[in-house]
Each structure stands twice: as C-alpha cells, then as structure tokens.
Amino acid sequence: MKNSRSNDLADRREAANKAKAALLEAHRAIKAAAEPNLQEKQAERLAIAAAREExxxxxxxxxxxxxxxxxxxxxxxxxxxxxxANAEAEAREKAEKDRISRVFEDEAARKAERDRRYANRKARQR
Structure with missing residues (x-):
C-alpha cells in the first residue's frame, strides 16, 4: 500500500515551520526556566571574579x-x-700617618743623637 498522504512542497514547508516553531518554543521555555538560575549564576560568577581580583x-x-x-x-x-670600606680606608690612612710620624720621629732622634755626638767630639777637640 502506498502512503496515502500527499507530500507536497507546501506540506513539507508547513511541517518545517512547525518544527522550527516547536524548537523556538522549547528554547524559550528552557530560557525562561533557567532565568532564576541565570541571575544566581551571574551573581556567583561576579563573586568569583571579585575574589579572583582580590x-x-x-x-x-x-x-x-x-x-x-x-x-x-x-x-x-x-x-x-x-x-x-670607609673604616678600613680610614684605618689604613691612620696607620700610614702613624708610620710616617714614627719615621719622622726616628729620623729626628737619629739626627739629634748624631748632633750630640758631633757636639761632644767638637767639645773634646777644643
């Protein structure tokens, strides 16, 4: 037996339009049902983003x-x-100055001793 229903272009177009309308209506129903959850999810996402930023x-x-x-x-x-470094440099400088002053003092003492011996020798010669 053949399919008694006629499958004209108009019928196919009408069936497609009904299917699209049904899909659109189902989408709207799902979206409306998710609306309360959407607000909660958005608030949760905002809280998570704020915590992440913190x-x-x-x-x-x-x-x-x-x-x-x-x-x-x-x-x-x-x-x-x-x-x-400054303290070490100052210590080295002070040590160098002390050494120089000791050298001058030793030199002055040596000259004084030499002058004393010279004066004694001259005094004996007279």
Whole structure:
C-alpha cells in the first residue's frame, strides 16, 4: 500500500515551520526556566571574579612588599659594605700617618743623637 498522504512542497514547508516553531518554543521555555538560575549564576560568577581580583591584588601587594624588602636589605648591605670600606680606608690612612710620624720621629732622634755626638767630639777637640 502506498502512503496515502500527499507530500507536497507546501506540506513539507508547513511541517518545517512547525518544527522550527516547536524548537523556538522549547528554547524559550528552557530560557525562561533557567532565568532564576541565570541571575544566581551571574551573581556567583561576579563573586568569583571579585575574589579572583582580590587574590590577584593581594599577590601583587605581597610581591611589591617582598621586592621593597629585598631592595631595603640590599641597600642596607651596600651601606654596611661602604661603611666597612670607609673604616678600613680610614684605618689604613691612620696607620700610614702613624708610620710616617714614627719615621719622622726616628729620623729626628737619629739626627739629634748624631748632633750630640758631633757636639761632644767638637767639645773634646777644643
């Protein structure tokens, strides 16, 4: 037996339009049913995004503080090294000045002794 129903173009077009309308209606129903959940999901997403931004800001703040601490420590070490170098330079300079003054004193004492011996010798010759 043949299909008694006629399958004209108009019938096929009408069936397609009905199917599209049914799909559209189903989509609208799903969207309407999800509407309350949509608000909740959006609020949840916003809360998650805000928490993410807060964590990011906290990480950046901690990194900045750590960088500042490291820079401060480096500056302190640099200042300490400079102070130590200055102290060593001053100590070397003082030691050099002391050595020079001792050399001058020794030279003056040696000259004074030589002059005394010369004066004694001259006194004996007279």
């Amino acid at each position: 964590r990011k800001a906290e990480r950046e703040r901690l990194k900045r503080e750590e960088k500042e601490r490291i820079e401060a420590e480096a500056a302190a070490r640099q200042a300490e090294a400079e102070a130590l």
